[in-house]
Amino acid sequence: MFPVKFLLVAAAALFQGARAQGDLSDTNNITSLQGTWSSNSHVETGGTFCNPANYSFTYPATTGISYSFTDTGFFEEAQYRFTSNATNPTCITAYILWQHGKYQLNDNGSMTLYPFPSDGRIQVQDPCAAVTNLITEYNQQTLYADWGITMDSTRKNYKMQLNRFDGAKMPPMWLMANPPNMLPTQYLTGVNASGQAA
């Protein structure tokens, strides 16, 4: 299969304005969250990455992650990643997932994603599992303990870092588009909170 490889940031890269955890003060908020952010240009939200209505993904050329946000409280998430297995190195699991919904910036500096439950999709390819390759629903409310936007002086672009509640750092992402590329910010399948079909 493919090597586990994410975009590496050049060690020499210098970053300005590093943000302390939970610090949302003006000096550290150098730009709005709004936009499409990606670890590399092959993976982007919106477009054809996922079609939740017919349970299909269009696989990007390389692995990566992408998030979009609007200033009105909506998000979209697209991930295509490999995880290796320390016990069994030949069991490299690939997963591709997509979800969208609303996000909230919490008082303690964290961010919570609240997906529209019926729209998220995931496909897992595990060469060592009995059943693999199915595309199923995915609804993962997610807490990022810390996030920040800095200026990457090497790339001359904004860089976003999301850090999960368990301390794991997500791959860094750069601003790709603003306004963001997103599928419609509403329920696309199933029924919404007022019980109406999409």
Ligand SMILES: *[C@@H]1O[C@H](CO)[C@@H](O)[C@H](O)[C@H]1NC(C)=O
């Ligand atoms: C960050 O700045 C943007 C643009 O000025 C503003 O819309 C947004 O509310 C700010 N966010 C925070 C958390 O201060």
Ligand SMILES: *[C@@H]1O[C@H](CO)[C@@H](O)[C@H](O)[C@H]1NC(C)=O
């Ligand atoms: C799902 O729908 C899209 C858009 O109509 C189409 O391009 C794609 O081929 C469909 N995929 C499957 C697996 O049906």
Ligand SMILES: *[C@@H]1O[C@H](CO)[C@@H](O)[C@H](O)[C@H]1NC(C)=O
């Ligand atoms: C790693 O591989 C072992 C043996 O195939 C399996 O039992 C285990 O569930 C795998 N772990 C993960 C995290 O996939």
Ligand SMILES: *[C@@H]1O[C@H](CO)[C@@H](O)[C@H](O)[C@H]1NC(C)=O
């Ligand atoms: C920060 O706030 C969120 C939302 O209220 C909460 O879920 C999370 O546990 C809090 N984190 C810490 C470290 O208190």
Ligand SMILES: *[C@@H]1O[C@H](CO)[C@@H](O)[C@H](O)[C@H]1NC(C)=O
């Ligand atoms: C539910 O969907 C209907 C039809 O698309 C829409 O008019 C309504 O505003 C939606 N309600 C909520 C709470 O999203």
